Amino acid sequence: MATIPLAELVLAYSEGRFPMCHDDGELYWHDPDPRAIFPLMDLRPNARALRAFRRAGFTHSRNGAFEAVIRACADREESWIDERIIASFLNMHSAGYAHSLETWQGGELVGGIYGVALKGAFFGESMFSRVPNAGKAAFFALVAHLRSEGCILFDTQYVNDHTRSLGAVEVDRDVFRTMLKGALG
16 A cells, blocks of 8 residues: 655645545545634633543553554544555654654543644644543643643644634634744744
């Protein structure tokens, strides 16, 4: 199975483009307008969510189960993540560009998120949850990590009900590209 070459992926992300597999089996490059981002400095879990995370006994790891996270993200009825995407992102992970944040409960992987990191930008790709709040716990653990690392741009590509509930907002593509240039500079 052919993978997307690493250099092509890194260049695409640095320009604001990303790959998705469509229902026709073809791989397409996306560059949406408007673009969805998470304003990193404004994101905080509310008190109710924090209590739920504590009650659930979640623990977190970074890059501890990357392949398991991406495969769990792909394991849904409709998915843009095919084996080409998985293999390509495993290569990106091995090269240090793709990362995951895992949520564990009682030693079992119950949630996670993965994406691409380039300098001060993180491109969130997908997340999953097998128990209530596990994906959300991974998201907020990732947010805390990105802030601690000095990340200034958290891209989420498209707004949907779930990303909106986490705090995603839309910006014009030109605004996004300016933000991206600053994050990469």
